[in-house]
Amino acid sequence: xxxxxxxxxxxxxxxxxxxxxVVTTSNxxxxxxxxxxxxxxxAAQYILLAAEFVxxxxxxxxxxxxxxxxxxxxxxxxxxxxxxxxxNNRYSNLGIPVAMVLFAAMSLALADSFGTEKxxxxxxxxxxxxxxDQIFGPYLLPFWALSFVLLAAVIGAxxxxxxx
Amino acid sequence: xxxxxxxxxAALLFCIGVYGxxxxxxxxLVLMSIELIxxxxxxxxxxxxxxxxxxxxHTFALYIIAIAxxxxxxxxxxxxxxxxxxxxxxxxxxxxxxx
Numbered sequence: 539x540x541x542x543x544x545x546x547x548x549x550x551x552x553x554x555x556x557x558x559x560v561v562t563t564s565n566x567x568x569x570x571x572x573x574x575x576x577x578x579x580x581a582a583q584y585i586l587l588a589a590e591f592v593x594x595x596x597x598x599x600x601x602x603x604x605x606x607x608x609x610x611x612x613x614x615x616x617x618x619x620x621x622x623x624x625x626n627n628r629y630s631n632l633g634i635p636v637a638m639v640l641f642a643a644m645s646l647a648l649a650d651s652f653g654t655e656k657x658x659x660x661x662x663x664x665x666x667x668x669x670x671d672q673i674f675g676p677y678l679l680p681f682w683a684l685s686f687v688l689l690a691a692v693i694g695a696x697x698x699x700x701x702x
Numbered sequence: 703x704x705x706x707x708x709x710x711x712a713a714l715l716f717c718i719g720v721y722g723x724x725x726x727x728x729x730x731l732v733l734m735s736i737e738l739i740x741x742x743x744x745x746x747x748x749x750x751x752x753x754x755x756x757x758x759x760h761t762f763a764l765y766i767i768a769i770a771x772x773x774x775x776x777x778x779x780x781x782x783x784x785x786x787x788x789x790x791x792x793x794x795x796x797x798x799x800x801x
Binding site: 608 | 723752763
C-alpha cells in the first residue's frame, strides 16, 4: 500500500512538471517531447489502477501514433525548430486566473464528495475479457458509431491534406 | 490509495490543459493542450472503474482514446490546410469569422 502511494507521488510529480512545461515551453518540438512524458505517466497511473489493457492502448495509440502525427504536423507547418517567441497570444496571462479558479472549484467539489474514501484494494480486477464483453455487448452501438467516426476522420484528413 | 488522489491529479492536468488552450496561439500547441484535457478525463474514468468494480470506465476510456486519435488526425489536416493557404498557423490571425 505504501509502495503504491510512493509510486503515485513520484509519477504524479513528474507528470505535473511535464504538463506545465508543455504549456509554457517556447519550442514546439520540446512541447511534443514533454507531452510524451505526460502520456507515459498517465499510462503508469493506469497500471497503478489495475487497467493494463487501457495502459497498453495508451502507449500504442498516444505515444506511438498521436505523437508521430504531432511531430509531422510541427515539421510540415514549419513552425521554426528552435526557440520561437510567438507561441503565446496577447492575453495569455488571463489563462492563469481562469485555471486557478477552475482548479479551486473542482478541488472543493472533490474534497466535499469523496473526502478520504479509499479505493478497494481487494476488489475483483477488471480483465480484458470483461472489457471485450462490454464493447461487443451493451456498448456495441457506440462502438459502431466510433468505427464510422474513424472512417470519416481518415477520409476527411486525406481530403483536407491533399495537394490539389 | 485514496480515490481523491487520482481525481486531484486529473483535475490539475485538466486545469493545465485549459490554461494551454487559453494561452497558446500556435494551433499545434492548442491541440496538444486538448490532449492533456482528454487524458485527464480518461484518468477519471479509469479511477471510477476501479472504485465501482466494473469495466464501464475502461470501455469509455478506450472509446475516448479512439476519438482523440481521430480528432488529432482531422485537426492536423485542418492546420496543414490553413498553413498552406495562409503561411501561418497563428490563431490570432484567423479572424475572418470575427470570433
